Amino acid sequence: MFIDIKHEQICFFKAWEQFIATGELNPGTIRTEIADSWQRCYTAQVDPWADICHDILNTQQLKDLRSQNHELIDIAHPFMVRLYKFVAGSQFIVILADNRGFIMDLLGDDETLFNAAQLNLVAGSNWMEEKVGTNGVGTSLKLKKPVQISGSEHYCRYAHRWTCSAAPIFNDDGQIIAVLQLSGPMQSAHLHTLGMVVAASEAISDQIRVKRQNEELRLLNSRLIDIFQTVSDGAIIIDNRAIITESNPTAQQILGRQLVGCNINDVFEPSRQFDELLWASRAFADLELQAYGSRGALYCLVSGKPITYSDGKSNGAVIFFNPIHKVRSLANRFSGAEATFHFNDIIGQSEGIRAAIQVAVKAAANTSNVLISGESGTGKEIFAQSIHNASPRREGPFIAINCAASPRELIASELFGYVEGAFTGARRGGRPGKFEMASGGTLFLDEIGDMPLDQQATLLRVLQEKKVTRIGGDKVIPVDVRIICATNKNLLEEIEKHNFRQDLFYRLNVILVSIPPLRERPEDIDLLFNYLLQKISKRLNTPVVYVEPGIKEYLQKYNWPGNVRELENVIEKMVILNNNQTLSLKSLPSGIAALGSASTANTVYTNNLSNNTNSRAEGMSALLAERQTIIDLLKSHNGNISKVAREMGLSRNTVYRKMAFYDISRTQSFD
Numbered sequence: 001m002f003i004d005i006k007h008e009q010i011c012f013f014k015a016w017e018q019f020i021a022t023g024e025l026n027p028g029t030i031r032t033e034i035a036d037s038w039q040r041c042y043t044a045q046v047d048p049w050a051d052i053c054h055d056i057l058n059t060q061q062l063k064d065l066r067s068q069n070h071e072l073i074d075i076a077h078p079f080m081v082r083l084y085k086f087v088a089g090s091q092f093i094v095i096l097a098d099n100r101g102f103i104m105d106l107l108g109d110d111e112t113l114f115n116a117a118q119l120n121l122v123a124g125s126n127w128m129e130e131k132v133g134t135n136g137v138g139t140s141l142k143l144k145k146p147v148q149i150s151g152s153e154h155y156c157r158y159a160h161r162w163t164c165s166a167a168p169i170f171n172d173d174g175q176i177i178a179v180l181q182l183s184g185p186m187q188s189a190h191l192h193t194l195g196m197v198v199a200a201s202e203a204i205s206d207q208i209r210v211k212r213q214n215e216e217l218r219l220l221n222s223r224l225i226d227i228f229q230t231v232s233d234g235a236i237i238i239d240n241r242a243i244i245t246e247s248n249p250t251a252q253q254i255l256g257r258q259l260v261g262c263n264i265n266d267v268f269e270p271s272r273q274f275d276e277l278l279w280a281s282r283a284f285a286d287l288e289l290q291a292y293g294s295r296g297a298l299y300c301l302v303s304g305k306p307i308t309y310s311d312g313k314s315n316g317a318v319i320f321f322n323p324i325h326k327v328r329s330l331a332n333r334f335s336g337a338e339a340t341f342h343f344n345d346i347i348g349q350s351e352g353i354r355a356a357i358q359v360a361v362k363a364a365a366n367t368s369n370v371l372i373s374g375e376s377g378t379g380k381e382i383f384a385q386s387i388h389n390a391s392p393r394r395e396g397p398f399i400a401i402n403c404a405a406s407p408r409e410l411i412a413s414e415l416f417g418y419v420e421g422a423f424t425g426a427r428r429g430g431r432p433g434k435f436e437m438a439s440g441g442t443l444f445l446d447e448i449g450d451m452p453l454d455q456q457a458t459l460l461r462v463l464q465e466k467k468v469t470r471i472g473g474d475k476v477i478p479v480d481v482r483i484i485c486a487t488n489k490n491l492l493e494e495i496e497k498h499n500f501r502q503d504l505f506y507r508l509n510v511i512l513v514s515i516p517p518l519r520e521r522p523e524d525i526d527l528l529f530n531y532l533l534q535k536i537s538k539r540l541n542t543p544v545v546y547v548e549p550g551i552k553e554y555l556q557k558y559n560w561p562g563n564v565r566e567l568e569n570v571i572e573k574m575v576i577l578n579n580n581q582t583l584s585l586k587s588l589p590s591g592i593a594a595l596g597s598a599s600t601a602n603t604v605y606t607n608n609l610s611n612n613t614n615s616r617a618e619g620m621s622a623l624l625a626e627r628q629t630i631i632d633l634l635k636s637h638n639g640n641i642s643k644v645a646r647e648m649g650l651s652r653n654t655v656y657r658k659m660a661f662y663d664i665s666r667t668q669s670f671d
């Protein structure tokens with residue numbers, strides 16, 4: 001559209017003259033936004049005849065202004081240069097002002113800058129409306145939008161020679177942070193100039209946003225790098241070709257070798273999960289894979305997560321892993337299956353117990369297999385845990401399995417694990433056996449004398465080869481396990497009876513720790529009584545301040561077939577039955593109180609009846625009484641052996657033995 005600028009300017013000038021002289025305007029002679037601006041300037045008493053801008057910052061103030069806005073100036077400057085290139089030689093100048101109207105930066109031909117300086121259009125001058133009347137910077141800031149002010153539209157006469165196109169620069173929150181302006185001679189006024197300024201101010205706003213986002217990304221990235229570097233899992237990043245591009249210190253530590261640049265399939269055994277991770281962006285978790293470290297192969301629990309672009313295309317993946325023994329020991333810690341006892345938890349001053357501890361301490365220092373023998377309840381498991389905790393493997397897992405408690409058919413799968421589909425009911429994905437779980441640590445095989453013969457052969461092979469093969473599988477898995485066995489049977493007798501393999505016995509019995517029964521070390525009863533009383537009353541939150549005289553004598557005379565476990569149970573019952581924080585003789589279990597003397601106590605539990613008719617009669621009635629007690633307890637606990645054992649203060653195995661001795665079957669007890 002062609003605009004007759006000269007004619008238009010004559011009309012504007014007349015309107016301006018009228019307004020300045022009378023304060024009135026003929027409707028339609030001037031744009032509303034200019035008329036409103038003139039009105040604001042009039043109200044603010046801006047002098048239309050002023051010759052220059054009077055509000056200018058001193059040198060220090062200008063320095064402060066520029067340093068406070070240096071990021072903005074740095075971003076805007078290249079755009080100002082580009083803008084200036086378009087108008088160079090045409091007497092235009094490019095101006096950047098802050099949101100209070102102070103000019104921070106300006107670019108132009110020397111001559112134009114000189115002319116501008118005559119009006120104090122210089123860095124540090126303030127171009128708000130209320131200072132210098134209607135103008136590009138001030139009116140754009142007031143209206144919060146781009147404006148073009150030409151010739152007589154300016155409120156002050158001295159600016160009528162200029163045309164100004166100004167556009168605000170917004171931050172992310174929609175607030176004005178600056179104004180960009182292009183000023184030149186009035187006769188060169190053109191609407192396109194405003195378009196150029198608007199485009200440049202928008203580009204600056206975009207650049208500020210990009211810079212802020214980059215800064216946020218940089219922060220996020222540095223936080224992620226910190227996490228990546230410090231997580232306790234091994235972490236690896238692979239690219240689309242499965243090549244490792246990054247690895248964290250834990251990964252290096254676990255595998256002990258250089259990883260960056262290697263193919264993931266050369267670090268872990270090849271698995272279709274890695275392919276699917278990259279080609280189908282399919283994550284996986286807790287996959288058991290063999291890893292090839294500098295110290296040989298080790299089993300790891302591996303999880304993978306794809307890294308994708310926003311369109312879903314793969315950009316590699318991140319892989320987390322941990323050696324299985326570490327995972328297991330963590331799991332043990334949480335499930336309470338870890339070894340908690342140490343040698344100083346073993347109470348006793350008798351020669352027998354001190355000798356046993358001495359051998360066990362020596363055993364802890366090396367890696368040979370250990371056989372612990374002792375009656376039920378003598379503390380075989382405490383010894384096993386203490387050996388583990390004093391050994392160099394203390395950081396590794398301590399895994400226990402009771403060979404008598406597991407059903408015959410399950411022992412093999414418990415010990416060696418199985419693969420998926422190995423048998424009906426086998427878990428998906430298979431299951432590692434205790435040998436694998438204990439790798440790097442200690443495997444405690446309790447009641448080894450009860451292990452079925454066929455499993456003894458497999459166990460022997462594993463001990464010789466230090467490798468297991470899961471049931472139904474063919475993969476050979478290296479295991480690094482220290483074996484501690486315990487038995488309450490005389491294994492030499494079991495060998496004679498062909499119940500136990502001689503070759504296995506010699507492999508297990510490298511170091512023998514023999515724990516004497518409690519009846520052979522009555523001097524320990526006092527110590528154990530004090531220790532257990534304190535422990536139990538604390539656990540039950542039942543303080544005991546007085547123990548009736550005589551109790552300890554009774555305990556000393558008793559035969560303790562259930563050893564320390566039985567003593568523990570007796571004390572627990574007495575603490576529960578205490579009267580006014582006193583343990584009274586009355587609270588002694590009838591078995592101990594009634595038998596009173598050592599000889600009768602022995603008859604009951606050793607089944608070694610004396611020749612004396614009276615004591616034999618007493619013994620018989622005690623035996624019958626005990627038989628009846630077991631039957632009654634089985635009935636009241638629906639055949640639950642553990643509950644019966646707990647109530648009688650005996651181990652489950654002792655109860656089983658007594659049931660066999662008294663010829664009681666579980667079902668019979670319900671008759």
Ligand SMILES: Nc1ncnc2c1ncn2[C@@H]1O[C@H](COP(=O)(O)OP(=O)(O)OP(=O)(O)O)[C@@H](O)[C@H]1O
Nearest residue numbers: 345346347348376377378379380381382564565651
């Ligand atoms: N010397 C001891 N000092 C302190 N507590 C002991 C001692 N000996 C055994 N105990 C305690 O007696 C209980 C039985 O011990 P443990 O289970 O180690 O016996 P065990 O010989 O392994 O029994 P079983 O053969 O029936 O499995 C545990 O509660 C243990 O804390």
